[in-house]
Amino acid sequence: MPTHLDISKVSIEFPTAKGSFKALDSVSLKIEKGEFVSLIGHSGCGKSTVLNIVAGLYDATEGGILLDGKEVKGPGPERAVVFQNHSLLPWLTSYQNVELAVKQVFKKTKSKKEMHDWIMHNLELVHMTHAADKRPDEISGGMKQRVGIARALAMEPSVLLMDEPFGALDALTRAHLQDSLMEIQKDLNNTVIMITHDVDEAVLLSDRIVMMTNGPEATIGEILSVDLERPRDRLALANDPKYVDYRAQVLTFLYEKQRKVEPIVAVKEAKPTENNKVANA
């Protein structure tokens, strides 16, 4: 049986004005079904790029992604993404945002009634049924992120990709959502790849933590298996020697082995060329 998700020797180069820029060099990672994997590293190390390649939003220059033995080409709902800044459509209510995804994925397989129940079920999972008819500008940042997660879960993805899902939230809301995520994960047993730069979040949520070296030509530095009993309780873990040790290992990697010396002139992360056309009015 092939690996569930196989990231195989992925490299990517972006064309820039000064020639091509190699952001990732030969990233390889095998992920089992139901595994929760965190990608951690300093900003600009290419964590998001890895996620975007798995999502199909970027094309790898070399190597490729296999999902259940099939090569990944282009984005699709079986690899749902929870974006860092929720990315809900501001003109649709929470319900309609989830509905857009559900209609797209289950148009042919579910009846209207079933789709409605499925939307409500997913809003229920993230405890957002009370705000089903509210638009994003009427709910808080944490609630928006919840709806974003509901939208992703509603696609019934094989792999759930989360790009710093709680990065923009305050500490309390973040802790709350992490707990919710663990709860959902317990029930659904999704395969998750999450990007984070929060060490506690990584240790608390993950089965494995993938630590990335600094770019350019970033790659996987170390992989740490987190062997802690689930369900995990953040308070109990705070003094758990194993937890403290895992945490120390990640911190050591980030702040000793891969200490980031910020260059004086910040090197901007190169993006694929977009046509930024501005028609002058």
Place this chain on the structure above:
Amino acid sequence: MNIPSLSIASLKEKVENFSVKSLLLPLFGILAFVLLWQVGASRVHTSLGEFPGPVVVYEQWNSLVAEHTNERIKEDKFYERQEKRIAARQAKDPSYVGKLRDYTGKPTFFDQIFTSLYTVLAGFGLASLIAIPLGILIGLNSSVYSALNPVIQVFKPVSPLAWLPLVTMVVSASYVSDDPMFSKSFLTSMFTVTLCCMWPTLINTAVGVAAVEKDLLNVSKVLRLGWVTHVMKIVIPSAIPLMFTGLRLSLGIAWMVLIAAEMLAQNPGLGKFVWDEFQNGSSNSLGRIMVAVLMIGFIGFLLDRAMLMIQRYVSWDKTQVLR
């Protein structure tokens, strides 16, 4: 009644703030303008007498209203006479089928306003029907944009006066019908308005469509939305604010262009009214032209407000400050 004094005080303050800002200050501005106008006007002498001040303009307004009422009475009487005549003929000869002839009196000031209004709305409507879909296409596809941009940039600054002769000739050559649904002058004015006013809507729609947030585009890609759903659910809603900016600019231009076109082409409407009064050259003419000027401004203002109301209604972002 025992209302807590505090709430009365705060309410009073609110009412005062509201009325000072929204009523008193504008009123003051208008008053100052009217005063300056009165003083300034009496110092400007022309061959047709003094420049019309507010008082003269008010008198002319009244006389225009009176003319309109008289004209309507005449018209009613005209039709009444016809009907009586036909009825009398039919009484003698039951097989007689009478034909009602249209009243051919001179259009009044208010008839001209009405003509101008529906011409501008027709021209603007046609322009929007062309510009919005085309703008969406241009915004979505950079190749279409590159192909059409030079053409747009060249035609955008063309004055209505340059278009008018061409449009007139084309309309008279190609719109030949014994029983025309529209008059040629209406079509000429309308097409001129369309040609001149479509550009802001076209360009702003294109810019709005091209500027959809990248994250939302990614959402669309991950969901594999079809082209139609993508445009309807993601592109158009996010382009709506800029689209309306364009529509409001277009409507403003449409109104200005129309008056100029009517004046030059002698097509019915407010522009013709102004020109006729100018040619007439009576002592009342300047006052009447000034009435028309104010009316043109006021209608332009109302048109813009109407667009704003539609924007408020259509826009999903009710918190957006629109002015």
